[in-house]
Amino acid sequence: MTAVDVATSTARRQRTAPAVALILGSMLSVQVGAAASTRLFDDVGPAGTAWLRGCWAALFFIVIARPSLRWLRAQSRRDLAGAVALGAVSAVMSVSFFESIARIPLATAVALEFLGPLSLAVLRRTGRWGLLWPVLALAGVLALTRPWSGGINLAGVLFALVAAVCWAGYILLTQRVGDSFSGVKGLAIAMPASAVAAAVVGLPQALPGLSWAVLAQSAWLALLLPVLPFALELLALRRLTVAAFGTLMCLEPAFALGVGATLLHQTPQPLQVLGVAFVVTAGIGAQRTGHR
Template identity: 50%
Template sequence: MNFRSVPAPSSASMGSMMAFGAMSCVQLGLAASIVLADNIGSGAVAWLRLAWAAVILVLIARPWKLKFTQNTLLICALLGLATAGMTVSFMKSVETIPLGTASALEFMGPLAVAIIQGRGSARWWAVIAALGVLGLTEPWHGAVDLTGVLYALGGAVCWAVYVLLTQRAGDAVDGVGALAVSMPVAAIAATFMVGPVVLEALDMQTLIIGVGLALLLPVIPFSLEIFALRRLTTAAFGTLMCLEPAIAMTVGLLILHQVPRPAAMVGIALVILAGIGATRTGQRLPKNIVSPTVKPLAGLAEDHSQPR
């Protein structure tokens, strides 16, 4: 076999595979978090993941050796606040609503990004995805817990901000340098959000489990998302995230035994269709990193949401 004849994956294809890997890790991590939350509470699980993620990323990236500009640090700090809000809000939402429903509602955040910033066919794929989300949430039944819905929608706002800031941070900082700053900020913010009493629910075994959870969510998926956003537009990335509720529903069925309704199955088909469309139209030309650590932010105000 002539291996030279095998074409290399395109930038958009690589970005799509990274995004899919990130979503799979997220949902598996969330399922494991829900099981652990039955013992120590959702707030404690959210804090545990963020705290260990901060430790791991700081040890890997060693941010004190990087040269950050003031604007870079501000972006990373805001990214950390969005990460904390997204993590805590979602864990609160799955206390009262199914994993697939919570994921679909939280998905409204990146979907809004896709609709607002999308151009041409990207917006049409976002419309199809929106119909799929309606099928997944089935708002006409009116049986979903309102508190859980509000928490999920709060997570949606944080997720939209997270998508925008992650691309800016990924363009400015090479590797996981941005996460090494944003994740400690997220851990500190989560401490204020859930309170120091969360430490009373932790023991040595739980702390060890927390290391695995932190790797599964958020260290691996968030790192993959940063690299994916270097290859996709924010509009295409947001549309591709339509796959997340479908993955969440599958994980909820197989692991948490949450059986979906028929309308939700139709929603799965629609979001998969939108995801396929996003992979065909979502390539983002990779940006050149000037230094091996941090890229100057002279062009920060420029629109990085479309290919150059």
């Protein structure tokens, strides 16, 4: 190995190590934010919690991006429609996910929701190995839900699967919005649209339990999810390839397992741990054999 190769390898490691830390921090923030959100369920309900968090996130992104009316008029209708569609899909995803974790363990909900991006990666697969990942993911889902035991909450599973479909749509729309807008200006449109869409079911749930304490809690929850994760992921993507980023994000169900056990006292069974491992492995394999 030449001196140039050594220097290049060292520089790559110096860029990659901080980026990995950023991604790990992002996933931890997402799962801690989701677990902490359950404390508001008794006051404002799962959908109400999702709506309040969305309202604060919209406000934060508007302050960060500062979109003007002149700037909005300069955007094409197609680009604006894409941002609004991203907001609507985000609203359904958030409400469905919170309704899910109100009924089933966090790790199970996240693993089921992860089937959305996993399905996209499988559809984009290249090579014969791509056929293995759906089978492995299915085995993981069966180990997590254990339908033969009769103890699974069907509504919780269905909400998680709705969130999975929305997550797949969210990825596709985020790519489109990211290509159409600079910085976070697209999210300054998408997040208000998401808050408006979530208000349909979230506002009736939240109104009876609204208080200053609830508003304050939902504000810092919005910082945990999605403001802080988005900022960390944005910084990480400047140092990582999309493939490496996607592979690291496949660890999300494993983070959910640890956070659920630590903060929510949801002790998993050995078979459920194996199920999460199957889903994570399937996600990593599909990401490494796929393309954008």
